[in-house]
Amino acid sequence: MTQTKILLDESEIPRQWYNVVADLPTPPAPPLGPDGNPLDPSAMSAIFCDPIIEQEVSAQRWIDIPDEVREIYGQWRPTPMFRAHRLEKALNTPAKIYYKYEGVSAAGSHKLNSAVAQAYYNRQAGITRLTTETGAGQWGSSLSLAGQMFGIDVRVYMVKVSYGQKPFRRSMMQTWGGEVLASPTDQTEVGRRILAKDPECQGSLGIAISEAVEEAVSRADTKYSLGSVLNHVLLHQTVIGLEAKKQFEKVGDYPDMIFAPCGGGSNFAGAAFPFFADVAAGGKPVRMVAVEPSSCPSLTRGHYAYDFGDSEGFTPLTLMYTLGHDFMPPGIHAGGLRYHGASALVSQMYQEGLIEAVAVPQVATFEAGVTFARAEGIIPAPESNHAIRATIDEALRCRESGEQKTLFLNLSGHGHFDMASYDRYLGGQLEDYEYPQQAIEEALTRLPQVAMAE
């Protein structure tokens, strides 16, 4: 009988996270403060607790995972890796396709990996309240659950368009005790200002981040928590790739190419960075492909420049690929990928040619998702459909060339809260949206001053 799942024992949950900074050929460019000078880490302490700041700026290759975090990871980790036999057959490809399935977490995606770690460190630091933003709802769900586990109150600013599209993500957060607001809200200065200008504003991740940061800065008992982009979040996600490496070892295989969705970057980093560790150590070259929506093409079409992480300019300036921090994304259905920039680390690696990126249109991602669901059963999150699309495209190329490549994709979550999007796809109502070149050029003129000086 053909084996489908590649499982690890609970004792094989990684004991350390992998920090890619230690293996980069050049040190990362420092984040800059409002004055344009490199930011002193202590400047972040208004919004982050000390252990988080320490991880954010660390260049140490391996960072211990606390026992308490590993114990909670044990509720769903190690996650299974699957050999996609049925999909391979459906595609009639000689390529071998493997996927790591992060949707088995109670929150339904990889996001819980970092949420648990962040809740743990904040609790250690005596914090009892966290604010955060959420787009698709995967991060807000994850932090609500992690907060509940550590006795931390969580307030989630949920991008209004997602709040409307995905009411049951809200219910999920509330079931776990989270408080959920549709952003922009009237609870913050930023929100009120934006609503005054445009009462119908459907929100963006950038705006939601601004609101959550504003509140954290203004309350002593409250810190802020981010679900992607930052170094420490990427760090926490490396459990995915570290486990995958052990799983490949178990079956005596190794990927030629890795595909992962890329919005902020933690999804991609989690799957790919641990394999980069091998490459950096002189191992077999592996092509790592970040897959983004063609409607939010920060890596493939954005500017490599210093920019803010939020819409209002509350955050430090980071050198990254960006569409401009005031980017107002189209209402595409992969809410988790609707972000104006890519993480500094992913951006740097892309800029230095260490990784690849590709942009795919929306309708084609759902077509890939339905093909996947009918072959493998699991209905993927719209974010994950991006990686599936790129993997299927490569598998079809292999069918032409006859190459028996080993392809690995990060199936970062399930689509149980995205069925309205599948409905639209199945009903032929879904549309593609190519981000206009003019908007990209205009963004260049609105980047912060320091960026222009680069």
Next chain:
Amino acid sequence: MTQTKILLDESEIPRQWYNVVADLPTPPAPPLGPDGNPLDPSAMSAIFCDPIIEQEVSAQRWIDIPDEVREIYGQWRPTPMFRAHRLEKALNTPAKIYYKYEGVSAAGSHKLNSAVAQAYYNRQAGITRLTTETGAGQWGSSLSLAGQMFGIDVRVYMVKVSYGQKPFRRSMMQTWGGEVLASPTDQTEVGRRILAKDPECQGSLGIAISEAVEEAVSRADTKYSLGSVLNHVLLHQTVIGLEAKKQFEKVGDYPDMIFAPCGGGSNFAGAAFPFFADVAAGGKPVRMVAVEPSSCPSLTRGHYAYDFGDSEGFTPLTLMYTLGHDFMPPGIHAGGLRYHGASALVSQMYQEGLIEAVAVPQVATFEAGVTFARAEGIIPAPESNHAIRATIDEALRCRESGEQKTLFLNLSGHGHFDMASYDRYLGGQLEDYEYPQQAIEEALTRLPQVAMAE
């Protein structure tokens, strides 16, 4: 570090299903035909294929699971068993709580166990089209997916109240290629007759079964598939308990009590029957508790009598606990438990005192579900919340008595498509509904003639 999950390897998927008929102290009462005489198995061939009929009437203790079915089981089986450390701590109970999590299947519940088997046998028999009914949508989802895997077209008659409450279950079935109709429909004689009498009829499982059976009988290429109640469905679900026994063995424990939701009965049978095999062989007594809603209390308050399985009287007569085949259930949120009867095997075992049953009210089940979700992460299906309620009640009794009982519950599915119900609970809008005594007494007068003669 405390271990949370108890896993089995894919090679440990059971090779045989367990048929409880072989271990019953008395042989099951035969189903009766419309003439009141025992039914000849061949009479079932208008709606079921031969291998299914063979299993339905078999008294053989072990029945081989085909390799092809085991291979597909491998996409999610063996399912994990969890020790509920965090729930135990939250309840401050000395009881040990274990749960088997069937929600890891792509369809989100245990139902896929039988759907795959039924699709396989029908395909073997050359059938290319199946009709079925669904209440909560778990069964319809499962059969749509299983049909897709074996190239069988699936038409699902979905109880109208669920169709409205759970639109995304419909999308899920369609994603897997299933065709979904809100029952009663205008596609069948039965449906048209019912709609003529009551155009607003919200449907029932009994009506949906009638429609699906009517269509299967009238088309040569089409058979019917049932998601619970019948012996062969209960048989397929025994993989749950068989795996659980191996998992208990791994940790050197054994349940004192087993709790599972009970509607048609396959959920309960799947978890409990394999342990009954031990009891029948002279093993340690284990209390097996079927948990039903107090709004549909077929076991605890129904009549033990011959009755039809559907509203219109198309099915054979079966000796079972019933609230009357024309029972019109209240719109409670555990749609999978809204059935007028319990399976013949579960009914017989209850009548003979081999198993126990308890009825729990709706609001208390959601309260238990939220307690569970906040401790263990997973948001359970409303059906599963019934078992959780009864388990928590027992764990709290253990807190009083100091007993260190080992409790085992079947967490039969996740609640990702039931968040509207959680919303209502969290908003204080959910109500209890005690099935009225008068309705039970009246049902007695409408049972089929042969039942009166018993």
